[in-house]
Amino acid sequence: MPVPVLKQGSVLIASIQAALSDRDLVELRDDLADRVGRHRSRGVVIDVTALDVLDSFATRTIRSIAYTAKLRGAETVVVGIQPEVAFAMVQLGLSLDGIETALDLEEGMALLQAREAERVG
Amino acid sequence: MTDLVKESSTQILAREMALTEQSVERRRRIVGLEPDDLARIAGIREVVLAQVDHFASVFFDYLSGIEEGRVLTNNRALTERARELKRSHLIAMVGGDYGRAYAEQRLELAVLYGRVGLELRVFIAAFHRLLRSIGEAVMKSTPQAPLEAFASFMALKKIAFFDIGVIVDAVVFERERVIRQQQDAIRELSTPVLQVRARLLLLPIIGVIDTHRARLITDSLLKAIRANRAKVVVMDVTGVATIDSKVANHLMQTVTAAKLMGASVIVTGLSAEVAQSLVALGIDLTTLNTIGDLQGGMDEAERALGYRVVSMDPRRDGAPLSPG
Structure with a gap:
């Protein structure tokens, strides 16, 4: 199932609704890399609230999305990591170093806005 | 009835000490x-x-002759019981069967010594007196073959040291029971996660951190972050006596997990000793946001959340509540 990507002002929101196959993840990566340029976005929010597992491939893909977006001028925030998922990731040694995380979509949007305000002001 | 209970308590002790065949x-x-x-x-x-009673008397006479031994000999009932046990001990020492049952019988005396608080060094000294008098009797019994008598006595001495080993282990085991119980109690201490202000949590950690407890702490912290929508957590480790690489790793995991949920963690209360031992062990905690004490950590957390604490006292108008 492809991931819907919504555009909200200068921010792209990728809202993951169900467990993703590796293929879906790669498609999401390519899609976002393309859209960041097309919409001249300044931020990307990846919402993983619905996921109850984040394996190493998913983590790696999210990391590469973040770095790609950064190179094209957009900041990425991963939001909605569940407590169990966070614990499992730590146990498995998976990290999202250098990538912003936030509690939920609202927090993530607030964080991007704060960043934008910093940059402008 | 009491004998039954005593019997089973010795057996329980033997099991706890893993005294198997x-x-x-x-x-x-x-x-x-x-x-x-x-x-x-x-x-x-x-x-x-032939002289069991005499040998037992040597043991108890020595104890009643010195200050430290009187904790036992002043208690008439226990002394009677101990004397009885010591007699059967001496009989068993030359009985030829030194299996699990023999070792288990030694435990009852050990428990008794432990209960009256007889110091091990005093017991060992008294036991030495007893052995010496046995040695003398053995030597006297075969004056024509002193080497043979000496060899026989040395064989018996191996049993004696076997007994000392069992008794010392049992007394130490009993004494450490208190320590084990306290450690369990510390481990069972709950770890509250407290909301200090909106979006600010305080996590005081006290006691021993092991894998199991670290998991509980992380679990309750992550749930609290979600429930309170926390952005900043102050983790105070003043009450953690020692931090080794394992504990440091647990703390790192907790911090990383909280970060994944969008909350930043400020670690406070690393004492001078702990900090120095971490440096000596080469454990790198520089990726953590550490601040000296809880007060400093709270100040930092409030700043990060955009709070400014102002004194209502006009003499200190506008000055931050905390000194410095």
């Missing part, structure tokens, strides 16, 4: 007991049995 076999090997020795001990059996 194998471990008793190992103990026999440690003191170097050989088949030769059993034959030698059988040879002096009659000599010992």
Whole structure:
């Protein structure tokens, strides 16, 4: 199932609704890399609230999305990591170093806005 | 009735100490007991049995003769019981069977010594007196063959050291029971996660951190972050006495997990000793946001959340509540 990507002002929101196959993840990566340029976005929010597992491939893909977006001028925030998922990731040694995380979509949007305000002001 | 209870408590102790056939076999090997020795001990059996009461008296007379021994000898009932046990001990010492049952019988005396608080060094000294008088009796019994008598006595001495080993272990085990219970209690301490202000949590950690507890702490912290929508957590480790690489790793995991949920963690309360030992061990905690004490950590957290604490006292108008 492809991931819907919504555009909200200068921010792209990728809202993951169900467990993703590796293929879906790669498609999401390519899609976002393309859209960041097309919409001249300044931020990307990846919402993983619905996921109850984040394996190493998913983590790696999210990391590469973040770095790609950064190179094209957009900041990425991963939001909605569940407590169990966070614990499992730590146990498995998976990290999202250098990538912003936030509690939920609202927090993530607030964080991007704060960043934008910093940059402008 | 009391005998039944006593019997079972000795058995429980034997089980807790893992006093199995194998471990008793190992103990026999440690003191170097050989088949030769059993034959030698059988040879002096009659000599010992003839004077069991005398040998037991040597032991108790020594105890009543010194200050430290009177904790036992002042208690008439317990002394009677101890004397009885000591007699059966002496009989069993030359009995030839040194299996698990033999070791288990020694525990009752050990428990008794432990209960009255008889110091091990005093027990060992008294036991030494007893052995010396046995030695004298053995030597006297065969004046024509002193070397033989000496060898027999040395064989018996192996049993004596076997007994000392069991008794010392049992007394130490009993004494450490308190420590074990306290450690369990510390481990069971709950770890509250407290909301200090909106979006600010305080996590005071007290006691021993092991894998199990670290998991509980992380779990309750992550749930609290979600429930309170926290952005900043102050983790205070003042109450953690020692931090080694394992504990440091647990703390790192907790911090990383909180970060994944969008909350930043400020670690406070690393004492000078802990900090120095971390440096000495080469444990790198520089990726953590550490601040000296809880007060400093709270100030930092409030700043990060955009709070400014102002004194209502006009004399200190506008000054931050905390000094400095």
